[in-house]
Amino acid sequence: MLHTTVTQLIGQTPVMSIDVPERDATLVLKIEKNNPGGSMKDRMARSMVVAALEDGRLAPGGTIVESSSGNTGTGLALAALEFGLRFIAVVDHHAAPDKIRMMRALGAEIRYVEGDFAEDQVAVVERQRLAAQLGAQLPGAMFMNQSDNPANPDGYAGLVDELIAQLPGGIDAFVGCVGTGGSMTGIAQRLKRHNPAVRTIAVEPAGSIVFGKPGHPYYQSGTGTPAGDEVGKVLDYGCIDEGVQVTDVQAFETARYIARRKGLLVGGSTGGAIFKALEFIVEGKLTGTVVTTVADGGEKYLGTIFDDEWMAKRRLLEPAIAAQLDGWLAGRARAA
Known part of the structure; x- marks a missing residue:
């Protein structure tokens, strides 16, 4: 098929499995970094624009404004x-420079x-x-307002739809990051x-307030x-079976581990979802086929989480995480 616009390249991203020895489970990664903009957010961004144009909230030739990392x-x-x-992006210092x-x-x-x-403080309120x-x-x-936009x-x-077609043996669980809640809600509900028996686990950074824990800065x-x-x-909290937190160290060291052991560059939030x-x-x-999304690629974080000096300066390096992951993926780990 010959495409005529770059947005026609959105979707049909591949899947990649990671076997977990001695466990009745396989982790499947949906490689959403392969979308043309480098992340799963391409899907919902276009959805929001199309919906706004169709219902007249956005006129042809108009201007989109959005807060974004x-x-x-x-x-x-x-x-x-x-x-x-026209598009105006409102950002803060927390956004990766390459983004x-x-x-x-x-x-x-x-x-x-x-x-x-502060460097580890996300200025979302001021951005919004x-x-x-x-x-x-x-x-x-x-103002597109992705946090409250049902087209998200x-x-x-x-x-x-793609996952169901790619995994005809069925999906037993989904583990995903939660921010605005758009991707977690859209995927978990569907x-x-x-299959109502699918287990859904939402992962937020330690310091986030999505599941009622005390808030503090995070990277x-x-x-x-x-x-x-x-x-x-x-x-939609109703479609989430469990909400959990992951630390910056766990998330970033897992992203680095996946790069060095599997040759796949993933972003920090994806590292957190994979760890959990x-x-x-x-x-x-969790057993059976467990799916998580590679929300974006590590190529956007080469100067941060994949940079030893940047990580060390912020006390985010922890070799024990790689050793833990080696144990899990070599079949040497046992449940507590």
């Missing part, structure tokens, strides 16, 4: 090109929020405030409609809800 922004930049729209460069390369206008924020202000003030503009979870319908980008912000209205998926499998809490 980078992946949603990249997806919106692609959709803006497809439909001839900012990617959005700029695709023609997005970048607006940084102002304020004195500025994006909403720009959306209200600029002629023909619309709707964008993942195709991903679930998997449970297909994981594009996932979780920081203290002071509100959990997105798109998040493997932990649940080894503890006997």
Whole structure:
């Protein structure tokens, strides 16, 4: 099939299995980094733009405004090109520099929020405030507001259809990151409609408030809800069987491990989801085919989590994690 727009390349991403020895389980990775914008957010970004154009909230030639740590922004930049729209991304210092460069390369206008924020503090509240202000003030503009936009979870319908076709033996569990809640809700709801017995585990950074734990700063980008912000209205707790937290060290060291042992560059939040998926499998809490998504690629974090100096300066290096993962994947681990 000959495609005529880059957004037609969204979807039909491959799957890759990781065997867990001595366990009745296989971890399957859905390689969403293969989408043209480099993340699963391409799906929901286009879904939100199409819905806004169809119902008249966004007029042809109008302006999209969105708060983003980078992946949603990249997806919106692609959709803006497809439909001839202007796109303004509101970002903070927490966004990976290469994500900012990617959005700029695709023609997005970048607006940084102002304020004195710690390096590990996500300025989501200020980002949302500025994006909403720009959306209200600029002629023909619309604040996309992914956290509360129902077209966000709707964008993942195709991903679930693909998984069901790719894994005809069935899916027993899904482990995914939770931020705004769009991807977790969209995927979990549809998997449970297909098979109500599917177990769904949502992973947030330690320091996020999605599941009611105390908030504190964290380095994981594009996932979780920081203290002071509100959990997105798109998040459906009813489709989540269990919510768990993963530390920055566990997430980042797992991403580095997957690169060095499996040759696959994954982002930090994906590292966290893989760590918790493997932990649940080894503890006997999940069996069968366990799916998680490679939400984005490690290529966007070469100057951060894949840089030894950056990791060491922030006390995020912990060789014991790699040893733990080696034990799990060599079949030497036993449930407590």
